[in-house]
Amino acid sequence: MEKVRRITSFSVDHDFIIPGIYVSRIDGDVTTYDLRTRRPNAxxxxxxxxxHSLExxxxxxxxxxxxxxxxxxxxxxxxRTGFYLLVRNADNARVLEVVKSVLSKIANEATEMFGAERKECGNYRELSLDSAKAESARYLSELSAREQTFIYPTE
Ligand SMILES: [Zn+2]
Known part of the structure; x- marks a missing residue:
């Protein structure tokens, strides 16, 4: 049998993860952020x-x-407990500000669902601006509730 290596993201103890923003990995000039909207396995x-709508x-x-x-x-x-965001030449503080600003725009300013035409999406009927707004407001309040260190909790 071929030996299969365990990937890095499976090495993080998901029992300690709470909603927030974390650096999942760095590959050269590319940072992978874990935008964790929900507590895992809860x-x-x-x-x-x-x-899909928030995406x-x-x-x-x-x-x-x-x-x-x-x-x-x-x-x-x-x-279904979060999203990945990959950014080149990332600065954590700046990325956090952008993430918060994007969430605020969705929650407070957006008036139309983007990419909602049949030609634009593989499941265009499964989209709801209200659902995207509610999740954005919820995640924004989680991000604002505590200081974000970008490091996964280990306890
Ligand atoms: Zn879609």
Whole structure:
């Protein structure tokens, strides 16, 4: 049998993770952020409608933000407790400010769902601006509730 290496993100003890923003890994000039919206394994998962809707809104706004040119990827975790954001030449404090600003725009200013046409999405009927707004407001309050260290909790 071929030996399969355990990937880095499985080495983090998920029992200690709380909602926040963490540096998952750094590869050269690319930082992978763990935008953890929900506490893992707490029976508090994003439903797919919420996750998909926030994905559309966040991806669009972050690619229109001041770090637009350095954003490589944004997308949901299959476990439905967060998202990954990949940024080139990242500065943690600046990325946090942009993330908060994007969430605030979604929660308070957005009036239309981006990418909601059949041609633009693989499941265009499963989108809700209200769900994206609610999750953005919720995650923004989690990020603002405590200082973000970007380091996974170990206890
Ligand atoms: Zn879609």
């Amino acid at each position: 029976n508090d998962f994003m439903d797919n409608l919420t996750m 559309h809104m966040f991806a669009t706004y972050v690619r229109n933000s001041e770090i637009a040119d350095d954003v490589l990827y944004f997308g949901p975790m299959g476990c």
